[in-house]
Amino acid sequence: MIDTAEIRPRMLMGPGPSDVHPRVLAALARPTIGHLDGQFLEVLNDIRDMLQSVFQTTNALTLAVSGTGSAGMETCVVNLIEPGDKMLVCMAGVFGTRMKDVAERAGADVTAIDAAWGKVFTADDIRAAFDQHGPFKVVGIVHAETSTGAAQPIPPISDVVHDAGALLLVDTVTSLGGMDVDVDGWRIDACYSGTQKCLSCPPGLAPVTFSAAGERALANRASKVQSWYLDMNMVRKYWGSERLYHHTAPINMNYALHEALRLVLDEGLAARWQRHRDQHLALKAGLEGLGLSYLADPDHQLPMLNAVSTPDGVDEAAVRKRLLDEFGIEIGGGLGEFKGKAWRIGLMGESATPRHVQAVTSALKTILS
Numbered sequence: 001m002i003d004t005a006e007i008r009p010r011m012l013m014g015p016g017p018s019d020v021h022p023r024v025l026a027a028l029a030r031p032t033i034g035h036l037d038g039q040f041l042e043v044l045n046d047i048r049d050m051l052q053s054v055f056q057t058t059n060a061l062t063l064a065v066s067g068t069g070s071a072g073m074e075t076c077v078v079n080l081i082e083p084g085d086k087m088l089v090c091m092a093g094v095f096g097t098r099m100k101d102v103a104e105r106a107g108a109d110v111t112a113i114d115a116a117w118g119k120v121f122t123a124d125d126i127r128a129a130f131d132q133h134g135p136f137k138v139v140g141i142v143h144a145e146t147s148t149g150a151a152q153p154i155p156p157i158s159d160v161v162h163d164a165g166a167l168l169l170v171d172t173v174t175s176l177g178g179m180d181v182d183v184d185g186w187r188i189d190a191c192y193s194g195t196q197k198c199l200s201c202p203p204g205l206a207p208v209t210f211s212a213a214g215e216r217a218l219a220n221r222a223s224k225v226q227s228w229y230l231d232m233n234m235v236r237k238y239w240g241s242e243r244l245y246h247h248t249a250p251i252n253m254n255y256a257l258h259e260a261l262r263l264v265l266d267e268g269l270a271a272r273w274q275r276h277r278d279q280h281l282a283l284k285a286g287l288e289g290l291g292l293s294y295l296a297d298p299d300h301q302l303p304m305l306n307a308v309s310t311p312d313g314v315d316e317a318a319v320r321k322r323l324l325d326e327f328g329i330e331i332g333g334g335l336g337e338f339k340g341k342a343w344r345i346g347l348m349g350e351s352a353t354p355r356h357v358q359a360v361t362s363a364l365k366t367i368l369s
């Protein structure tokens with residue numbers, strides 16, 4: 001049996017989780033108290049306020065869902081979709097594909113469009129989908145596709161979606177806290193994220209936010225939300241002033257998120273995005289110096305997720321194993337189409353530092369030579 005007291009720390013440079021600040025780990029160990037205790041309700045209020053800042057929104061319906069990023073995805077989908085509703089899902093990697101699956105399970109009538117892995121969608125692609133298969137109630141898209149390292153520009157897509165009278169649902173699990181995510185400026189109607197990527201908090205909560213139009217869609221439903229646990233009509237009555245018991249909030253996870261958000265806002269959003277860009281450029285120079293090439297389009301590379309193709313004849317899994325065993329560094333392998341052919345190196349939150357960039361570049365150099 002493993003003694004968890006002996007778990008060795010790693011440098012977490014994969015697609016998540018990322019390194020966690022000691023202040024966040026310390027917050028996890030604070031006293032567990034009741035979910036209706038006034039002190040805990042203050043924690044929740046602070047989290048809502050800080051999430052509004054990080055999402056750059058004034059949306060009243062902003063909270064942390066109990067569950068990982070995928071629970072955030074499911075929350076946004078099941079609250080906006082009623083059986084038979086038409087939804088357009090944009091798939092350019094694993095997470096767009098997952099969204100299609102979630103939407104179909106919720107009973108949506110899904111139209112899915114593809115972009116080649118590593119590429120992004122254009123406004124014209126979305127317009128063509130509306131012309132051929134619309135109208136849609138909801139359009140779902142991934143901002144930062146963690147399986148390919150590509151950053152999807154949201155504003156031009158948002159214009160098309162809103163001109164057509166639809167709601168825009170965006171996955172910002174990997175982008176939030178590491179690059180600009182402007183929920184109000186980009187007119188996003190439902191947005192979800194996760195704690196374990198650029199917010200640098202252990203996995204376990206999913207920040208979500210709904211616009212006024214998103215809230216109206218929720219209020220105007222003819223049927224109950226398909227998931228009892230993720231029903232925002234009920235969950236919001238606990239996060240709001242009614243404080244109605246729904247499920248017991250994961251108390252200590254919320255402490256951790258509270259501390260992680262304080263760290264994000266103390267650093268400042270713009271400074272944090274700049275740090276991610278700087279470390280990305282340093283890593284990119286190092287990786288290209290080793291002859292590795294990026295998978296995502298040069299104009300759309302994510303700062304926090306660097307997906308590169310594995311050199312011919314190199315056993316990618318064996319390299320990752322040596323990185324972990326000999327250097328204590330975790331990176332990710334390829335998913336889906338890129339399985340066995342790629343490495344995914346994360347620079348998320350606490351892991352976006354010169355120390356991490358140096359360590360992974362020199363360890364890879366040693367192993368590859």
Ligand SMILES: *Cc1c(COP(=O)(O)O)cnc(C)c1O
Nearest residue numbers: 068069070095144146173174194
């Ligand atoms: C990690 C990730 C998810 C899923 O989050 P989990 O915390 O693993 O449930 C969803 N979307 C994207 C883009 C991700 O990177």
